Amino acid sequence: MGSLVEALRAAGCVFAEEEAELLSGAARDEAHLAELLARRVGGEPLEHVVGWAEFCGLRMAVGAGAFVPRRRTEFLVERALELVRPGAVVLDLCCGVGALGAAVAARTPGGVELHAADIDPAALEYARRNVAPYGGRVWEGDLYGALPAGLRGRVDVLVVNAPYVPTEEIGLMPPEARDHEPRISLDGGPDGLALHRRIAAEAPGWLAPGGHLLIETSTRQSPSTASSLTSAGLTTHAETSEDWHATVVIGRA
Structure with missing residues (x-):
């Protein structure tokens, strides 16, 4: 040793x-x-x-070519658990290896109806393994385009850890991330929020009445992320944890 x-x-x-x-x-x-x-x-x-x-x-x-779930994202899970109810429909969008959805399902007494979606087939191989113990279904495709029509208007809790690093800042990330994790899981576009805007714009069509969208962002970017949710018609607020060094924007349909 x-x-x-x-x-x-x-x-x-x-x-x-x-x-x-x-x-x-x-x-x-x-x-x-x-x-x-x-x-x-x-x-x-x-x-x-x-x-x-x-x-x-x-x-x-997890494995080669997959995004490693960050400990700070546990703050998003904690906020989701305050909103989820037994039997709720939970969607983990941009799921990567499905860690968020699996964690929410594992800690909800009575279980949930779990769905996870991502565009990266390599990540979904791990997601299938991680959500299987909770009866989760995995869908491959670009954001909501991956989902079956039967989910429209039924999602009670939508959890999202989409990429939010601005393109030109990827080179500043630790080598473990920039050299070994897929760029598609890191690159959020010129300002980091390209996917946040797309996710927010279509969220109302997929959320159930009173359903919630929770999306991880940075403290610096949170006003812009919140603005996207508000523009989509969601009642929005942000929560920040100094202990987790994490920020989550929450929108309610």
């Missing part, structure tokens, strides 16, 4: 001891451990290397 920790420290891994334990736990044998170590030292995200990410106390399947 000592040499493993030393190799991780030399590669700049701050939590080398913890990472060494996770790599050892994921390895089938010594040869596999050496392979995993080489991938991590080469800069791959730890979650890609071990094949899972912790999110809301759950293990979410």
